[in-house]
Amino acid sequence: MFTNDARQLGRTGKYGTPRERYLQELVTQFQKASDEESKEKIVAHLANFAYDPYNYDFLRRLNVMELFLDCITEPNEKLIEFGVGGICNACVDPSNAQMIVQSGGIPLIIQCLSSPVKNTVNYALAALYYLCDPGTKTEILKPEVIELIRRYSKAEAVNVTFSNLAKAFLERHVDGS
Incomplete structure (x- = not known):
């Protein structure tokens, strides 16, 4: 369920931590964390916040898109998975998408298509689906990327999710254009 100011106030109560401050605390914890497991948990938590449009402005102000890109x-592999998952969750917003593209995120996301982690590949396929537009097509629709996505589209027996995401990508950005 998406959040709004009234719902947020009801969830945090009179003395609760405002969302932006809470997200800032997570970013600070990530920056200070020395062990990988703590970083993984924090990035996973931030990625969960990235699905809700209520948080988009906060995440941009706190440079969380760049944090996700750094994780990639x-x-x-867990940091990569959660980083690209956060990007996938947030990139439907045009401002977030612009930030990701301007920060050099497309080549990093494309690299995730070759990950041994299924979720990472799923998130990368979905992120590229949303990021592909007239301004990014040249960077995304390279022959080697299209070939890899075509292979995923034919892998229905191995992974239906890969296949379905890949087919949707091809239909929207390659075969249907």
Whole structure:
């Protein structure tokens, strides 16, 4: 369920932590965390907040899109998964999408298509579906990317989700255009 100011006030109560401050605390905890497991949990938590439009302005102000992109460059598969998951959740918003694109996120998301982690591939496919527009088509619709997505579309027996996401991507951005 999406949040609004009234619902947020009801959930936090009179003395609760305002959402932006809570998100700032999560970002600070991530920056100070020294162990991978703590970082994973924090990024997963931030990615969950990224699905709700109520949080978009807060996440942009706190540079969380950049934090998600940084996670994609890590060797830790969980950080990559949760980072691209956060991007996937937030990129439906045009301002978030613009920030992701301007920060060099498309090549990083494309790299996630080759991940051994199923969720990472799903999130990457969905993010590219939403990020692909006239301004980004040249960067996204490279022959090697289209070929990989075509292979996923034919992998129904192996993974129906990959197949369905890939087919939707191809129909909207390649075969249907």
